[in-house]
Amino acid sequence: MQPYIVSFIFENREVLTKRWEEQLQEVRKENYLNSISDTVYENTNQEFMNFIFESVDRNQMQANERLTNFTDRFIQTGWPLAYFTRGLQSFRRAILATLSEKEHNVDQLLTLFNEVEDWIDGIINQLVTDYTGSWEDIFEMQKLSLLELSAPLIPVFEGITVMPLIGTIDTNRAKLIMENLLDGVIKNRSQVVLIDITGVPVVDTMVAHHIIQASEAVRLVGATCILVGIRPEIAQTIVNLGIDLGKFPTKSTLRKGMESALEMTNKKIEEI
The missing domain is CATH 1.10.490.10 (Globins)
Incomplete structure (x- = not known):
């Protein structure tokens, strides 16, 4: 100047x-x-x-x-x-x-x-x-x-963990879900993982593909994946799209999924 x-x-x-x-x-x-x-x-x-x-x-x-x-x-x-x-x-x-x-x-x-x-x-x-x-x-x-906060893996019982998913799942988030899932399974020595999609508003072909990939990855590290939170409208969408989720167990609610997980790990809850 x-x-x-x-x-x-x-x-x-x-x-x-x-x-x-x-x-x-x-x-x-x-x-x-x-x-x-x-x-x-x-x-x-x-x-x-x-x-x-x-x-x-x-x-x-x-x-x-x-x-x-x-x-x-x-x-x-x-x-x-x-x-x-x-x-x-x-x-x-x-x-x-x-x-x-x-x-x-x-x-x-x-x-x-x-x-x-x-x-x-x-x-x-x-x-x-x-x-x-x-x-x-x-x-x-x-x-x-x-x-990071949107894809936590929560240990609830010995050998049983839950991953609650909320919101839309895009490619970047699916990658993070996969990483957290595999790291958590190994870290917590999980036998059964429950993926809860109650909070996922839309399950389309891409979302289902990511879930199937996650399930296969969990199986390869020696654990079983149960998909829970399948609402009626989600079930109808999956059928209409011809998506095959028959390779791993599915349950309508987290409670039913937890009951199955307890059976698979030879555990049960009794009232005192």
Whole structure:
């Protein structure tokens, strides 16, 4: 950025700050931050403005690094990207309005306008990039966490484990189910595994294929798989699609499946 603009910003910092603060109050009225208290909002405004002013005379690499650190911190606290982009647009308007009052040479003014535009646009572009990258990382971590939680293998008795499935099963989730299933069978030394599909809304050919694969994999490691939670509408869909689930036992409810599992492991429950 031209030394003249750097000097201009520092020399007119008080005027620019006042104009910027007035415009930031308008930004708040646009429903971005209605739930934020006045104190927090004012403190954040002050920090935001100080950060931008301090970035004026830094080299590009230092400014970009500081901006990334600044952005990461506010992403974690849930501040919307719109606040910062609108705030920077407000700062640009404040600079241009002040420049218009001080500089009367039209050609020079246009040059300075373009310089300010490029500087602010660069900051906004990096903000958008940082926000996008951070949210993608957060989304992927949350997605992985949800996938891990969505396919647990629960030991209920010695030699008997249950895997309750809830929600839609896609290819990625089916792969995770298979991995958790095989690892859990070996870890818990399971003889019988009950796969409960009560919470699976739709069983189509793909879902059935994944379940059959899981059953075959369990059989290969020396355990038996029982499919439970087959509701009437699911049973009808399976028949209509011509899906063959005859290779492993099926039960309508988890309770009936548990009774079969107890029989297969030579156990029974008695009332005392």
